[in-house]
Amino acid sequence: MSYIPFPNVSPEIFSFSLGPVTLALRWYALAYIVGLIAGWKLMVLALRTPRLWSGPAPMTAEQVERLLTWVIVGVILGGRFGYVLFYQPGYFLENPSHLIRVWEGGMSFHGGFLGVTLAGILFCRREKVPMLALADLMALVAPIGIFLGRLANFVNAELWGRPTTLPWGVAFPGEAAQTCEGVLTICARHPSQIYEALLEGALLFAALSFVVWRRGWLKSPGRVAGLFFAGYGAARFFVEFFRQPDAQFVSEGNPLGLALHFGGYGLTMGQILTLPMIAVGLWFVTRRGKA
Numbered sequence: 001m002s003y004i005p006f007p008n009v010s011p012e013i014f015s016f017s018l019g020p021v022t023l024a025l026r027w028y029a030l031a032y033i034v035g036l037i038a039g040w041k042l043m044v045l046a047l048r049t050p051r052l053w054s055g056p057a058p059m060t061a062e063q064v065e066r067l068l069t070w071v072i073v074g075v076i077l078g079g080r081f082g083y084v085l086f087y088q089p090g091y092f093l094e095n096p097s098h099l100i101r102v103w104e105g106g107m108s109f110h111g112g113f114l115g116v117t118l119a120g121i122l123f124c125r126r127e128k129v130p131m132l133a134l135a136d137l138m139a140l141v142a143p144i145g146i147f148l149g150r151l152a153n154f155v156n157a158e159l160w161g162r163p164t165t166l167p168w169g170v171a172f173p174g175e176a177a178q179t180c181e182g183v184l185t186i187c188a189r190h191p192s193q194i195y196e197a198l199l200e201g202a203l204l205f206a207a208l209s210f211v212v213w214r215r216g217w218l219k220s221p222g223r224v225a226g227l228f229f230a231g232y233g234a235a236r237f238f239v240e241f242f243r244q245p246d247a248q249f250v251s252e253g254n255p256l257g258l259a260l261h262f263g264g265y266g267l268t269m270g271q272i273l274t275l276p277m278i279a280v281g282l283w284f285v286t287r288r289g290k291a
Contacts, residue, residue, distance in 0.1 A: 164188055
């Protein structure tokens with residue numbers, strides 16, 4: 001069987017000690033930092049390009065700077081509580097002190113998405129910014145962070161895919177190798193993090209950039225956000241066929257991690273959570289509303 005060995009890359013870029021405390025910069029944290037900075041700069045660039053708007057730009061560059069704080073809080077709180085609510089409510093009810101241990105992992109994209117959405121609504125009310133216009137700008141830049149975050153997931157050897165014999169399967173270390181079913185000497189898995197980085201990140205960003213810079217979709221508030229919702233939802237739904245389900249959904253009687261069954265078919269939790277995104281996204285793309 002041919003496969004790709006997992007690259008020997010440390011999740012930590014560097015670390016240093018200050019007395020009894022050890023500080024480290026991890027690739028995952030860097031992905032968030034770079035994603036937020038790149039998103040901020042791109043939003044400002046769009047706001048300063050008059051031809052993209054049917055009238056005055058909906059907000060100022062200074063407001064984008066203030067928005068960053070709201071987004072950071074929304075991502076962290078929403079991502080953590082989404083993970084607790086959607087994936088491991090029982091565990092955290094028994095261990096409530098573990099809720100704040102975000103450094104141990106456990107973040108949900110869908111929870112982070114809801115957190116950012118709530119933060120955006122509150123920001124719009126406070127700053128008197130049109131909600132759909134802000135949603136379009138945030139949707140335009142979101143794939144940058146998704147792309148970098150999924151690459152960081154790969155470096156961390158987490159969120160790996162199902163076992164595969166395809167030549168681009170990756171032999172992930174640790175639990176990924178130990179939990180592989182069958183009698184394979186080497187357990188190779190789909191690099192589902194790379195699939196998501198390419199589909200939910202690079203491809204979606206290219207599509208959104210095209211409709212913004214070439215088709216003028218920012219002049220029809222809500223359409224860019226709709227394309228992001230539908231595009232991300234469709235990409236995630238597809239990748240779920242190759243992604244290993246979260247351990248809490250896998251049991252002896254449910255090895256595929258199916259969370260909901262329809263007849264002889266089943267959907268994973270990730271697929272269930274994307275269905276509303278796809279429906280809402282298609283509605284916004286097809287409507288022609290105003291801010």
